[in-house]
Amino acid sequence: MSAENFQRALSLVLKSEGGYVNNPRDPGGATNFGITQAVYDGWRARRNQLRQSVRSIGMADVTAIYRDQYWDAIRGDELPPGIDYAVFDAAVNSGPVQGVKWLQRALPASPVDGHIGLVTLGAVAGINDRAALIERLCAQRLGFLRRLKQWLTFGRGWSNRMASVQAAALAMIG
Template identity: 55%
Template structure:
């Protein structure tokens, strides 16, 4: 397959990652050439070495971490040219599990987990158009990035990075070289699932629909007021108007509540899909 692609893939990833970074809104924290302090600490601990700043990481350690933590994790040696690089860059940026999901979704698999096993490798190899497969992977990745809270801060850099990753990956898939990689400011900030925007809440809608009438929330308060004033409506024109207004308000709130619930459910479903969350999360 493409075991020889590790070195050129790593070279391009390192350009995207740049040098030392420690942006206060980057969930990766202190990072050197794409390796976070947490990953470097774990690497040294497993080898009974004392912890030290990731800024001092040596080339041999860098190569070992990238090979095992990212390239091997996405089965880089067994993936076709182009797909291997795109999967590795995604793994470095958002974690191997997330990169595996983008590949699986691009293949059209119904079940999505965090493993690239033999069945998935066979599906990739059998895919008739690796150029298209890469485009679908990048599409899934971009949708994921847009669903993160940190998109307003790093979105421009992320979008530029993934656009270039797509160009390089597709070039490799067709036997070409592709453009020289470039560093994009903010594009090296980690983009992980823990930064996901929360799914839209349907609680406000429940307060004005059936759930609200019996729970003491806004819908229930309006209904209780209407019931108290209704017996007095016949003896007072003003009270009659008030009762009518309460009825209309209640109808509007209920209708609005159902409309918002439908809207929130659709938004939640789209966001859950972008984040590759388990089925049923957005129900």
């Protein structure tokens, strides 16, 4: 449970997300390093900066956006290694609220509200089998992805990503 885990988790997410993409079949639209144009526009607007193409995003902004809008939103610094990465990757892909809900559903005795508070953190701390928790979280996420209409287009890549996320998360609990 360390802030250093953010950098390790971010490097893995960036490997999965890649560079600039604007696939017309992707409802997220144009993205670069996994940051959508809409997220980048919002980020820049809150800083009173003019709109610019996500294609031009710098790594400092990428890191700051991932830290602020995803890692901090899931309280990544307070989650154990492996679980932090699995929830972070889910948050990046489907939003922090949904990523946290998958974690909460995988826990015994945790309300499913999409926000990590003391009850959820306590439930995570009480887990003896972190590997099983990661596996349940990833299984829920994969099940969700399989039900999306874009599965036929992106399913192979999503399956590969989920296998990679699960393997890396399990390796982190070492």
